[in-house]
Amino acid sequence: MTLTTPTGPASGPAPSRRKPSLLGRLPVVHQLRQSVGLQRGMLVAGLVITAAFVLTAILAPVIAPYGYGQLRDTDGAFGAQQPLGGSHLLGTTVGGYDVLSRVLWGSQTALFVIVVAVLLSIFAGVFLGLVSGYFGGWLDRVLVVVCDAIYAFPSLLLAIVMSIVISGGQSNLIGGVLAAAISITVVFIPQYFRVIRAETVRIKSEAYVESARVLGAGNSRIMFRHVLRNATRTLPLIFTLNSSEAILTLAGLGFLGFGIEPTAAAEWGYDLNKSLSDVTSGIWWTSLFPGLAIVLVVMGITLVGESLNDLADPRLRGRRAVGASSGLVAETSVVPGGTLIAGPGGLAGLETPATSTPSDEEGRS
Amino acid sequence: MTDNRTAPLQGSTTGPAQTVLQIDDLGVAFSTDAGAVRAVDGVSLTVKRGEVLAIVGESGSGKTVTAKTILGLLPETAVSQGAVLLTSRDGASSNNVITLSTQQLRQVRGTDVSMVFQEPSTALNPVYTVGWQIMEGIRAHGSVSRADARAKAIEILGRVGIPDPEVRVNYYPHQFSGGQKQRVVIAMALVLEPGLIVADEPTTALDVTVQAEILDLLRRCRDEFGTAIVLITHNMGVVADLADRVAVMYQGKVVEEADAQTLFSSPKNEYTQKLLASVPYVGQGIVRAAARADARAPGWAEQTPVVVADQIRIQYPGRLGRPGFVAVDGVSFSIRPGEVLGLVGESGSGKTTIGRAIAGLTRVTDGSLSVLGHEMNGFKERQFSRLRSDIGFVFQDPASSFNPLLTIAECVAEPLVVHGRAGNPASARKRVDELLEAVQLPRAFGDRYPHELSGGQRQRASLARALALEPALLIADEPTSALDVSVQARVLELFAELQREFGFAALFISHDLAVVDILADRIAVLYHGRLVEEGTGAEVLGAPQDPYTRRLLASLPVPDPAAQAIRRDELRRLRAAG
Numbered sequence: 001m002t003l004t005t006p007t008g009p010a011s012g013p014a015p016s017r018r019k020p021s022l023l024g025r026l027p028v029v030h031q032l033r034q035s036v037g038l039q040r041g042m043l044v045a046g047l048v049i050t051a052a053f054v055l056t057a058i059l060a061p062v063i064a065p066y067g068y069g070q071l072r073d074t075d076g077a078f079g080a081q082q083p084l085g086g087s088h089l090l091g092t093t094v095g096g097y098d099v100l101s102r103v104l105w106g107s108q109t110a111l112f113v114i115v116v117a118v119l120l121s122i123f124a125g126v127f128l129g130l131v132s133g134y135f136g137g138w139l140d141r142v143l144v145v146v147c148d149a150i151y152a153f154p155s156l157l158l159a160i161v162m163s164i165v166i167s168g169g170q171s172n173l174i175g176g177v178l179a180a181a182i183s184i185t186v187v188f189i190p191q192y193f194r195v196i197r198a199e200t201v202r203i204k205s206e207a208y209v210e211s212a213r214v215l216g217a218g219n220s221r222i223m224f225r226h227v228l229r230n231a232t233r234t235l236p237l238i239f240t241l242n243s244s245e246a247i248l249t250l251a252g253l254g255f256l257g258f259g260i261e262p263t264a265a266a267e268w269g270y271d272l273n274k275s276l277s278d279v280t281s282g283i284w285w286t287s288l289f290p291g292l293a294i295v296l297v298v299m300g301i302t303l304v305g306e307s308l309n310d311l312a313d314p315r316l317r318g319r320r321a322v323g324a325s326s327g328l329v330a331e332t333s334v335v336p337g338g339t340l341i342a343g344p345g346g347l348a349g350l351e352t353p354a355t356s357t358p359s360d361e362e363g364r365s
Numbered sequence: 366m367t368d369n370r371t372a373p374l375q376g377s378t379t380g381p382a383q384t385v386l387q388i389d390d391l392g393v394a395f396s397t398d399a400g401a402v403r404a405v406d407g408v409s410l411t412v413k414r415g416e417v418l419a420i421v422g423e424s425g426s427g428k429t430v431t432a433k434t435i436l437g438l439l440p441e442t443a444v445s446q447g448a449v450l451l452t453s454r455d456g457a458s459s460n461n462v463i464t465l466s467t468q469q470l471r472q473v474r475g476t477d478v479s480m481v482f483q484e485p486s487t488a489l490n491p492v493y494t495v496g497w498q499i500m501e502g503i504r505a506h507g508s509v510s511r512a513d514a515r516a517k518a519i520e521i522l523g524r525v526g527i528p529d530p531e532v533r534v535n536y537y538p539h540q541f542s543g544g545q546k547q548r549v550v551i552a553m554a555l556v557l558e559p560g561l562i563v564a565d566e567p568t569t570a571l572d573v574t575v576q577a578e579i580l581d582l583l584r585r586c587r588d589e590f591g592t593a594i595v596l597i598t599h600n601m602g603v604v605a606d607l608a609d610r611v612a613v614m615y616q617g618k619v620v621e622e623a624d625a626q627t628l629f630s631s632p633k634n635e636y637t638q639k640l641l642a643s644v645p646y647v648g649q650g651i652v653r654a655a656a657r658a659d660a661r662a663p664g665w666a667e668q669t670p671v672v673v674a675d676q677i678r679i680q681y682p683g684r685l686g687r688p689g690f691v692a693v694d695g696v697s698f699s700i701r702p703g704e705v706l707g708l709v710g711e712s713g714s715g716k717t718t719i720g721r722a723i724a725g726l727t728r729v730t731d732g733s734l735s736v737l738g739h740e741m742n743g744f745k746e747r748q749f750s751r752l753r754s755d756i757g758f759v760f761q762d763p764a765s766s767f768n769p770l771l772t773i774a775e776c777v778a779e780p781l782v783v784h785g786r787a788g789n790p791a792s793a794r795k796r797v798d799e800l801l802e803a804v805q806l807p808r809a810f811g812d813r814y815p816h817e818l819s820g821g822q823r824q825r826a827s828l829a830r831a832l833a834l835e836p837a838l839l840i841a842d843e844p845t846s847a848l849d850v851s852v853q854a855r856v857l858e859l860f861a862e863l864q865r866e867f868g869f870a871a872l873f874i875s876h877d878l879a880v881v882d883i884l885a886d887r888i889a890v891l892y893h894g895r896l897v898e899e900g901t902g903a904e905v906l907g908a909p910q911d912p913y914t915r916r917l918l919a920s921l922p923v924p925d926p927a928a929q930a931i932r933r934d935e936l937r938r939l940r941a942a943g
Contacts, residue, residue: 034398207766208776211830214724215780216753229770 028236028304031311043307049300056104057111065089066098068105068266081283091285094274097262103289105266109177110247110297116181117188117246118239124185125192130231132193133200134223144197147190156252159183163258176260176267180250187249188242195238199231237312240305244298251294268294383456385560385593386412386435386478391447393430393439404430404443406617412561412593417583419596419608419625421640423849424820427617432563432597436480437462437470453477454560476506479554483566485546489538495522495549496534499556506557517556524589525552525582544575551582555590562586565597572711573876577920577936580606599849601644602922605629605929613637625926643854644924645879651903653861654886658901661703669738670699671838671870672723677732677742679718692718694894695732702837705864705871707885707902709878709917714891716874720840723872724758725749737837754784757831757869761843763823767815773826774811777801780833800829803866804859821852825859832867839864839871845880857883878921882906890914915939 028047035043056063065087071077075087082092090099132140163179203209204227212222254260254269262270268290275286393405405427412418420428433439434449449462451473460473482488490498499518503509509517515534522530525548538546547567554562564583568576584607586592598604604611604625611628613621613636621634632638679693693715700706710716721727723736725744734741737752760766767776777800778793787793798808804825815823824844831839841860845853861884864871875881881888882902889899890911897911909915919936923929 207760207762208768210726211758211760211766212768212779212783214726214753214756214758215783216750217779217783221783226768230768 028308031308035307035311039307039310042303043311046300046303046305046307049296050304053107053297053300054111057107060104060108064101064104066101068097068102069263070098070101071096081278081286084285090289091283093271093286094278094283095262099271099285099289102262102266102271103268103293106268106271106290106293107297109173109260109265109267110250112177113180113184113250114243114246116177117184118242120181120185121188121242122192122235122239125189126196126228126232126235128189129193129196130200130223130228133197134204134219134227136201140197143193147193150186150190153187155183155187155249156256158186159249159253160256160258162186163253173260173265176253176258176264179258180246180253183253184242184246184249188245191238191242192235195234196231199234200227203227203230234312237305237308240301240308244301244305247294247298247301383414383452384411385414385416385452385454386410386595387448387450387452388431388435389448389450391431391434391445391449393427393434393443393445395440396442396444403617405434405445407447408614408617408619410612410619410622412595414560414593415587415591417587417594417596417607417609419598419604419611420614421598421601421604421611422614423599423640423851425616426614428597428614429565431614432480432565432595435462435561435563435595436474436478437465438480451477452560454558472506475502475557475559477559478561478563479557479559481547481551481554481562481564481567484570485543485550486538486570488550489546491538494535494537495541499534499549499553502553502556518552521552521556522549525549525555526578527552542575543571544578547571547575547579548582551579551586555586555592558590559592561593561595563595563597566599567596568603569598569600573878574711574916574920576603577606577922577933580922581933583607600922601641601850601924602929605924605926606922606933613640629925640851641924643851645850645854645857645877645883646923647879647882647906647918647921649879650883650885651907653883654902657886665703666701668702670701671737672698672700672872673733673735674698674719675733675735677719677722677729677734679715679722679727680730692894693722696891696894696896698889698896698899700838700870700872702870703868704887705873705885707881707888708872708874708891709876709881709888710891711876711917713893715894716876716891717842719891720758720842720872720874723838724756724840725753754780754834755837757834757836757839759824759827759831759839759841759844762847763820763827764815764847766827767823769815771814772811773801773806773813773815773818776815777811777826777830777833780830784834786834796833797829800833801826803832803863804829819852820848821856824848824852824856828856828859828863832863832869835867836869839869840874841871842874843876844873846876853880860884878906878918890917912939 032040032043032047066073078088078092078096078098080092080094080096082088084091088098088100090103092098093102128143132143159180160183162183163176166175166179166182209222209226212226217225250267251269251272254267254271255273256269257273260267260270271290272287272294275283275290278284278286388408388410391405391408392403394401394403396402408427408431410418410420410431420431422428430439430443434445435451439445445463447463450459451462452459454477460469460477462470462473465473489495493501496515496518499521500511500514503514503517519530519534522534527533527545527548533541538549541549551562551567567583568579571579580603583594583596587594594607596604596608608625610622610624612619613628613634615636621628621632621637623633628637629641632641675697676695677693677697678691678695680689680691683689696715696719698706708716708719718727722729722734722741725736725741725746728744729742732742737755739749739752741749767773771779774794774797775790777797778787778790781787781793781796782790787796790797794811797811801808801811806822806825806829810818810822810826815826818826824847827844844860845856848856857880860873864884871884873881873884878888885902887899887901888905890897890905890913892911892913898905898909898914905914906918909918916936916939919932919939923932
């Protein structure tokens with residue numbers, strides 16, 4: 001016997017219950033409405049940071065005072081390691097670039113990598129996981145072993161190899177982004193694969209899949225109509241967590257010197273690498289701001305991801321406290337219109353479904 | 366342990382008896398996503414020493430929440446008010462459970478009140494021996510030496526009827542059968558001699574023959590240990606068998622409270638009357654089965670059967686180097702057109718496996734199984750799939766048999782679309798509406814999602830889906846075992862009605878003899894993968910030949926305390942004989 005949980009209207013048409021609007025059912029909006037207290041605070045903070053990041057990336061050409069590769073304007077060269085203030089709000093780097101512009105433009109590169117990496121990995125990972133989990137057998141075993149092997153591989157090392165393969169280590173925008181994105185893809189595919197496969201294996205033994213099989217539905221119909229849509233619930237979660245990992249990998253590549261040339265695109269990891277020597281000479285602004293940008297974006301996306309994770313689990317989800325005598329007794333009788341009127345010997349009770357409310361009232365007294 | 370044994374108490378409602386538990390105006394509310402929900406509303410109950418109080422009700426009536434409140438086991442989302450006064454066995458102390466701190470609750474649990482859970486296999490920790498788990502309870506309440514605790518564990522295991530307790534105390538839970546595990550759980554509850562045991566559906570997960578043994582044991586708990594028991598159950602037969610007093614709960618309130626005799630013989634409340642009326646009992650269907658048999662056209666028996674099983678054997682592959690598990694062994698039967706065959710057996714008897722084999726979900730390893738003229742031994746899915754339109758299947762759990770992301774109309778239209786009778790769910794809507802009406806669901810329900818329907822409504826929609834293609838054969842695998850008794854009665858009636866109307870042959874699988882009796886023309890009894898008895902309802906239930914069938918029949922508790930007492934003696938005699 002379960003506890004009393006309101007599982008929707010039990011009797012007759014219930015006018016009070018409306019289907020939530022389309023907006024309310026969107027993944028993140030739905031969770032935002034559902035959340036309370038600290039969880040809501042975390043989610044909102046994450047969403048605000050992420051939104052700011054995306055806006056900055058899109059509007060970088062407008063709001064950045066200079067180009068990412070700009071060394072001089074009409075007044076002449078910027079000069080290296082200029083302090084804060086003046087025409088350079090956050091100073092200039094050792095290479096003579098404007099720090100503020102580099103940080104703002106860097107968000108564009110970061111977003112670019114996230115989009116390419118996730119797009120590349122999500123389709124392959126979901127498809128492989130679905131096929132592997134649904135059909136099982138030797139294909140499943142091979143794919144699982146391959147994925148385990150990839151897990152054992154350090155992702156940064158893989159990224160370096162990719163970077164060398166694609167662009168010989170020295171990269172332009174496309175090459176650098178692709179190197180980061182592909183290496184991240186290779187590491188991410190197993191994650192999507194694992195999650196979707198586990199869900200598929202679970203859903204495969206659900207009664208509704210068996211019932212589809214008994215009806216004679218084909219494999220592809222079962223896979224895409226019944227399994228896939230039910231298996232994708234956790235995707236937004238992995239999506240956000242992977243996004244932050246993508247940024248870190250890109251920054252790591254840049255920091256190790258496999259990044260993107262400053263003339264091709266702005267990249268936070270590269271700037272951090274170049275500002276290493278500044279730190280000892282008291283020039284803090286060249287390293288602080290790109291570093292802060294990385295921390296903020298990763299934190300924002302992770303906050304969203306973690307909040308979504310907590311909200312997805314009814315046991316972790318916070319709720320408003322209720323008063324001791326509040327709430328209505330849920331309509332728990334599972335027979336519409338009260339209990340059976342006729343005993344199992346007669347059919348009289350079955351002829352009037354969902355209308356015999358009087359018996360319901362008396363049952364409650 | 367033996368010195369304070371109390372004399373057997375019968376009819377403990379009479380005479381001045383000590384009150385063990387007093388619940389005053391208890392109210393419990395839960396905070397959920399949909400706002401506050403009241404589960405228990407103004408419940409007042411008292412339990413006296415050595416008394417069995419049964420709380421009955423359907424799912425969602427608040428009986429389990431009431432029971433959990435007694436032990437302070439409510440989740441954090443619950444808010445309770447009122448008083449739950451628990452008196453210790455010696456009457457020395459009395460606590461209001463609702464106001465106790467966590468620390469104080471720990472003291473009370475085990476010594477004053479303990480719990481027997483529904484599912485014995487999950488209530489025991491699989492990585493510790495049962496002796497260790499019993500000793501842990503003893504040592505948590507007071508300093509007892511290891512040796513003493515062990516001696517006590519052995520003694521209590523012996524007293525709950527575990528053979529060779531000295532050896533078995535070192536066994537792990539998986540080495541016991543389900544019934545024995547429940548005995549161990551009861552031993553754990555009894556070991557500190559609490560004044561009160563809360564038993565939450567203690568026999569629901571057990572087979573009916575094992576259930577009878579556990580009920581015997583609980584009766585002995587009351588008589589020999591003088592323990593009061595709060596028995597939470599939805600099974601009226603269990604109530605009639607064990608309870609001294611009964612409280613009927615409905616929508617969070619106690620609607621009727623009376624001693625068992627009175628409640629069953631003259632229920633006052635209308636809800637109680639209806640609840641009792643919808644409990645199926647053996648012997649209900651015999652007249653109707655005979656009427657159906659008379660109405661059949663001559664020559665009916667000579668028609669080609671829809672299903673012919675000839676010495677089928679189904680083996681599940683074992684682990685590497687181990688022999689496989691034989692689920693079905695040498696079973697033969699046939700189902701003729703328009704006939705309902707009831708397949709009865711306990712868990713592990715292979716009844717579900719046979720149903721799945723007929724639907725092509727499990728492969729037959731040996732023998733011959735012919736379904737609609739197609740041989741299922743070594744069948745190819747490609748050739749069989751066109752026959753699938755003639756087979757309907759109703760699953761046990763209505764909650765999981767619908768794709769949660771499709772509406773009911775889309776789910777019911779699925780067979781029509783798959784077999785090309787309709788291009789898409791929208792164009793099949795007219796036929797879907799007809800089907801929903803046939804199973805007495807309003808048309809508007811087609812636009813709802815499965816979770817918006819109750820269990821009974823979902824199971825009716827499931828019937829609609831199974832009947833969408835007007836199959837010649839319907840396989841129903843425990844279609845009502847997840848439903849409450851009043852809903853079950855309604856679904857069974859509907860099933861009978863539809864069977865009359867559509868005239869399909871059916872294999873009706875159930876563990877409940879009374880349920881099968883209502884619907885089946887013939888009944889087949891399975892035991893450990895073998896068919897032990899087959900015949901009409903009158904033959905099998907009226908004059909059972911096989912000793913197992915006799916035991917099964919005698920184990921089935923009837924919702925009448927007087928009749929149940931007679932049956933209990935009958936069962937004891939059978940057990941002694943067998």
